[in-house]
Amino acid sequence: MTEIGIRNVTKTFHVRDAAEPFTALSGVDLDVRAGEFLALVGPSGCGKSTLLDLVAGLTPPTSGQILTDGDPVTGPGLDRGVVFQQYALFPWRTAQANVEFGLEAKAVPRRERAARAREHLALVGLNGFEDRYPHELSGGMRQRVAIARSLAFDPDVLLMDEPFAALDAQTRESLQEELVRVWQHTGKTVIFITHGIDEAVYLGQRVAVMTSRPGRIKEVVEVAFDSREGDLRADPAFGEYRHHIWTLLRDEVAAAQVQEREVAISHG
């Protein structure tokens, strides 16, 4: 199990034709506990995906530090697995071969690769679909393959960027349940970005709320239920958490909308 430390992280981008760099994140501080399921919410454009890219090591922070188990992140690695909103499956590979991709990167022997890929496809309920190409699968199945791919190379940390946003409500709920099951079963540390407050409360042990751009952590809400049995969403506590996070977000979303309008006006 791995803990993640995000220390006073700032990220700026150079934008073409702009004199000043564009600040996406400014002074983000967040500690994710080992084995924790942390949900991250914030208004659109506040820098959630940018923060995830930093933890994944895809880009370096402009200042500040990202630590996994106390060591600075220097680049991408198979200790962290990323699941993107648009699935990012390789269209020329079958479901099976997609799941094997990370295992090839990890230099797992061929035979073990095949076995582990099949096992993880079964874990997400896709046995019998090994030989299908992504375009032969539904959106929910594709995202299951993407999740299986990230689980198969056994990363300590799972980074998920609105993975269920493009799915219909039923598929989303069943995948949420499966994800909780897998997480409980594997004990991975998960950072899960979402714009759904319900989803955040349902999945997260804690929910981190970000401010509008430049993004910072506004508050981290501890979510605890007496029991996860039955319909969690009908629990009165669920409604209270939901309302609390909604209140935190409301002002930020309003601020983000004003920002967007200003950008739109300044660009003519």
Place this chain on the structure above:
Amino acid sequence: MADTRAALPGDLHWYDLPDDEADDSADEGAQDDARPPAARRRWLPAWLRRAGVNTVAVLLLLAAWEILPRTGVVDPVFVPPLSDDLAAWWDLLVTGSLPEHLGASLGRSLAGFGLAVVLAIPLGLLIGWYRPVADLLTPLLELFRNTSAVALLPVFTLILGIGEPAKVSFVLYACSWPILLNTISGVKTVEPLLVKSARSMGLGPFRLFQKVILPAAVPAIFTGVRLAGATSILVLLFAEMVGAKAGLGYLILDTQSSFRIPDMYAGIITISVLGLLLNLLLVAAERRFSTWRTT
């Protein structure tokens, strides 16, 4: 001769036709798999009807070719009836002169085409992948792609003489462009999210290229190869314009100038059937390597 030269660019579009149809029917096939068997049975006559329509168009052309000269609507001296042309074709075949011309042309086409595949694919990958190389060469590529290969034919003759090297180089040059440009765009238009996803799994530049860029570019590369195949036949006539003693292009030009009109049409028929067959072959290969491409 001036007429045929002017007609060349237009002919290029004609070669694209069978492919458009092929893509269409491939799509239908894919949809069909998802349909229940009952729908599949209904689909077959539609397919047959389509084949029927296509055959009808060709048969009409052939019938017109036979009848119009015979009835005097078209001057039979310039357009002899089809049966006369086919008789001439048969004579050329049995005397062994057609196989000789065919062999000479095929040798040039395949050599130029093969070399283009071997040279232009790696070059295209290099240009597409390394930004500095792309930035350096793009203006040059723009210039040359907009210059007809045929316009450069005299240059080839001047530098390489009138022997085989000039002819093969000319075919090579003409075939390289579709491959080069398609390969470059194939590499450049790889979905960035796939690159990001592969990078997140720790792939370095080399493995990224091998496992993501290359497979993603294969369909585009194959499109280029198929177009190059068509080009290799199309430019034969020009390649064999100067200093050739055999070849289908030579046959057509020589018979025209010595007024052996049925023989000329025999050559034209051969070259167009050859182009068609090569295209069918490459379309099949292209489809085989692009099964996953759905758009």
